[in-house]
Amino acid sequence: MSKSTDLTPGMTDTTTGRIVSEFADAATEIREAIATERQFADEENPSGESQLAADLVADDLLEERLLALDGVGSYASEERESVTVDEGHRHVAVDPLDGSSNLEPNSGMGTIFGVYDTQPPTIGRNLVAAGFVIYGPTTSMVVARNDRVREYIIHDGDARVVDDDVSVPTDPTVYGFGGGRENWNDAFADYATELQERLKLRYGGAMIADVSQVLTYGGLFSYPALEYRPTGKLRLQFEGQPMGYIVEAAGGKSSDGQQSLLDRGIDDIHDRTPLHLGNTSLIERLEERYERYE
Numbered sequence: 001m002s003k004s005t006d007l008t009p010g011m012t013d014t015t016t017g018r019i020v021s022e023f024a025d026a027a028t029e030i031r032e033a034i035a036t037e038r039q040f041a042d043e044e045n046p047s048g049e050s051q052l053a054a055d056l057v058a059d060d061l062l063e064e065r066l067l068a069l070d071g072v073g074s075y076a077s078e079e080r081e082s083v084t085v086d087e088g089h090r091h092v093a094v095d096p097l098d099g100s101s102n103l104e105p106n107s108g109m110g111t112i113f114g115v116y117d118t119q120p121p122t123i124g125r126n127l128v129a130a131g132f133v134i135y136g137p138t139t140s141m142v143v144a145r146n147d148r149v150r151e152y153i154i155h156d157g158d159a160r161v162v163d164d165d166v167s168v169p170t171d172p173t174v175y176g177f178g179g180g181r182e183n184w185n186d187a188f189a190d191y192a193t194e195l196q197e198r199l200k201l202r203y204g205g206a207m208i209a210d211v212s213q214v215l216t217y218g219g220l221f222s223y224p225a226l227e228y229r230p231t232g233k234l235r236l237q238f239e240g241q242p243m244g245y246i247v248e249a250a251g252g253k254s255s256d257g258q259q260s261l262l263d264r265g266i267d268d269i270h271d272r273t274p275l276h277l278g279n280t281s282l283i284e285r286l287e288e289r290y291e292r293y294e
């Protein structure tokens with residue numbers, strides 16, 4: 001794929017365009033690593049989770065490729081304790097492999113990225129672009145920039161647009177909720193019961209694939225606060241902010257239960273957040289429910 005391909009037309013900042021293209025280019029190698037690097041690495045990431053060799057290969061590869069680009073001022077990753085700093089006005093935060101526990105059963109996995117004008121830790125309002133790649137039956141990439149979301153198929157070294165204007169369908173049909181009912185609070189458990197009566201379940205254990213279901217069919221993906229984990233499981237910088245930015249640009253909403261994920265404060269790059277992404281009507285109703293239970 002040509003490095004000059006601008007996957008986000010209309011962008012004046014070519015650094016951001018080059019960063020996005022780099023993720024499309026790296027996708028082929030990461031897909032290869034998923035096939036070959038299947039073993040555990042005998043190490044834990046900063047969130048205390050076991051790392052697979054594929055997590056580390058994807059992380060190393062992305063760090064090297066992104067910091068080699070002019071204008072990239074830092075690289076932050078779910079797999080590393082601290083931010084790697086360089087000189088430049090664009091900053092990248094990455095979940096190199098989202099859903100890596102799906103490696104063994106060969107289910108959905110992906111890469112999530114956010115491009116910021118400020119070095120992480122930073123709030124989601126400082127995003128200038130975000131995207132995700134899914135290594136599914138085909139490799140696809142979704143990129144949000146300037147309130148517009150595009151979907152590409154990456155094949156044979158080329159990224160081809162398959163949807164020029166991705167938007168959350170008005171009529172929601174699917175839901176996917178993580179964490180297990182016995183650990184949810186009453187506000188979320190009651191709302192879940194209501195939605196389970198009218199939507200159908202789609203939960204695959206990788207948020208990129210589950211959120212892609214929501215972008216395609218409309219609905220709600222949640223990984224809420226849990227009794228034993230009051231800030232939930234998913235990471236704000238690497239998962240919540242970029243996916244929130246994408247869903248909001250596609251006409252939906254994101255929330256931590258009270259506010260947009262893009263407004264939620266952050267102290268550390270590895271901070272977690274309760275997370276809800278989906279149709280505006282569903283998120284608004286969820287926030288009302290939470291308010292009533294307070």
Ligand code: AHG
Binds near residue numbers: 049
């Ligand atoms: P990661 O592989 O980057 O650690 O992310 C896994 C996350 C997310 O993708 C998914 O929604 C969630 O963990 C699934 O968790 P459960 O196994 O608790 O359902």
Ligand code: MN
Binds near residue numbers: 095097098099239
């Ligand atoms: Mn993840």
Ligand code: MN
Binds near residue numbers: 055078095098100
């Ligand atoms: Mn990951």
